Amino acid sequence: MNIEQETWESAALCKDASLDFYKLSPVNVALCVEMCNACPVKAECLNASMFPRLEESGIWGGMRPEPRRSLRRRTMKANSLARQDA
Numbered sequence: 001m002n003i004e005q006e007t008w009e010s011a012a013l014c015k016d017a018s019l020d021f022y023k024l025s026p027v028n029v030a031l032c033v034e035m036c037n038a039c040p041v042k043a044e045c046l047n048a049s050m051f052p053r054l055e056e057s058g059i060w061g062g063m064r065p066e067p068r069r070s071l072r073r074r075t076m077k078a079n080s081l082a083r084q085d086a
């Protein structure tokens with residue numbers, strides 16, 4: 001595989017980590033979010049977890065499920081308003 005064929009997942013900091021990104025205890029979430037905040041593909045990860053469908057579980061892009069759900073709703077509403085305004 002050459003560099004152009006690689007996906008954002010290949011640059012994910014968590015790909016070889018021993019953390020469980022689906023365990024939502026406060027300490028585990030804090031450790032995962034710390035790793036996400038240093039991850040070079042945080043934005044790509046967050047986007048992939050929300051579109052086209054919401055990934056209902058786990059930490060993606062440094063966010064737990066409910067904040068991602070809320071961000072997805074707000075983004076879809078803003079996109080809808082922008083289309084109506086165009």
Ligand code: SF4
Pocket residue numbers: 012013014015021035036037039040041042043045046059060061062
């Ligand atoms: S942002 Fe977090 S969950 Fe997403 S790829 Fe990076 S380390 Fe993994």
